[in-house]
Structures are given as C-alpha cells and as structure tokens.
Amino acid sequence: MANGAPEQALDAPPRERRRARVVTYAAVSVLLVAALVQVDAWPVTAYRLFSNARTADGVSLTLWAEGLDGERTDLRPPAGEVLGMTTHLYRQLEDADPAHARELVGAWLELAGVRPGDVSQVVLERTTWRMDAETREKHETGRAVVAVVRP
Structure with a gap:
C-alpha cells in the first residue's frame, strides 16, 4: 500500500451477495411499509419528529x-x-x-x-x-x- 489507497476487499461469493441483497431489500421494505401504514412498534416506527410543518x-x-x-x-x-x-x-x-x-x-x-x-x-x-x-x-x-x- 505504497500509494495510500484503501485495501481492496476481495469479491464476495455470489451466495453472500445474494443474501446481502435479500437482507437489504427486506429491511428497506419493512421500513417503507411501517411508514405507509403508520406502525409504531419498536424498532420500526413511523413516529414523527415534528408535530406539524413550519411555515410563515x-x-x-x-x-x-x-x-x-x-x-x-x-x-x-x-x-x-x-x-x-x-x-x-x-x-x-x-x-x-x-x-x-x-x-x-x-x-x-x-x-x-x-x-x-x-x-x-x-x-x-x-x-x-x-x-x-x-x-x-x-x-x-x-x-x-x-x-x-x-x-
């Protein structure tokens, strides 16, 4: 590593990449469904940080x-x-x-x-x-x- 670049990770086998995609898609899907149906169950919640929009x-x-x-x-x-x-x-x-x-x-x-x-x-x-x-x-x-x- 003479040029200071980060070490390149070896390519993961296709099975691990497929598993990583499934986990990622599942997690994102759960979050989207929770937001759409207003689920308030830990650790997935649609709790709003602000009560209303701030306008003039x-x-x-x-x-x-x-x-x-x-x-x-x-x-x-x-x-x-x-x-x-x-x-x-x-x-x-x-x-x-x-x-x-x-x-x-x-x-x-x-x-x-x-x-x-x-x-x-x-x-x-x-x-x-x-x-x-x-x-x-x-x-x-x-x-x-x-x-x-x-x-």
Whole structure:
C-alpha cells in the first residue's frame, strides 16, 4: 500500500451477495411499509419528529377573561406551568355543551387565580398571523371569536 489507497476487499461469493441483497431489500421494505401504514412498534416506527410543518403562516388560540369593568386578562400561563398543559383542550371549548364549557372555563379561571365572580365572560379567540422572513416578526392577519362562555 505504497500509494495510500484503501485495501481492496476481495469479491464476495455470489451466495453472500445474494443474501446481502435479500437482507437489504427486506429491511428497506419493512421500513417503507411501517411508514405507509403508520406502525409504531419498536424498532420500526413511523413516529414523527415534528408535530406539524413550519411555515410563515400560523394560527394561535388565546383564552381571555373579560372582567365586569371590560378589562381583559390573558389566561394563557407562562410555559411549563400546570395550566399550560391544558391548552390542547381549547379546541373542545368550541363544540362543548354549556355545562362542560363552564366546567372547563371554571378550571382555567381557578388555575389562573381569577375569581369567576369578577368575570363577565371568557372568550376564546383564534388569531392568524404571518411571519416576516427577514425580521422574523409575527404580523397579525386576522382575529375571530371561536367561543364565548359565561361562568
């Protein structure tokens, strides 16, 4: 090996090459089938690393408590707090029957430390936004009331 090139491997016999192809094709086939049918069984899984595609457009939900004096209080908690773990339930509020909606709102008010007697209504708003590619700032493009609940 005077020229520094890696040593050439001897050609494998045809039987070993055939076996290697079968194993490779089988492994790739199992992975493709798992991805197509969304199998989540170790060690083959279709688990997604990201929950959704990241684009310049976005939607967020905001839960507001409107006081008797008209003042609005954002009920979204700081990240990591207990209330933050229940924001996925915001979508249920839109279709919930009145009793269940009041129950959800009551729990969110309690966790946020807001007395239900001081609140005239709780409003769930959907805000659409677009992020500027250069400045990375979000610019609101629309706002709509999704649900209104009176505690």
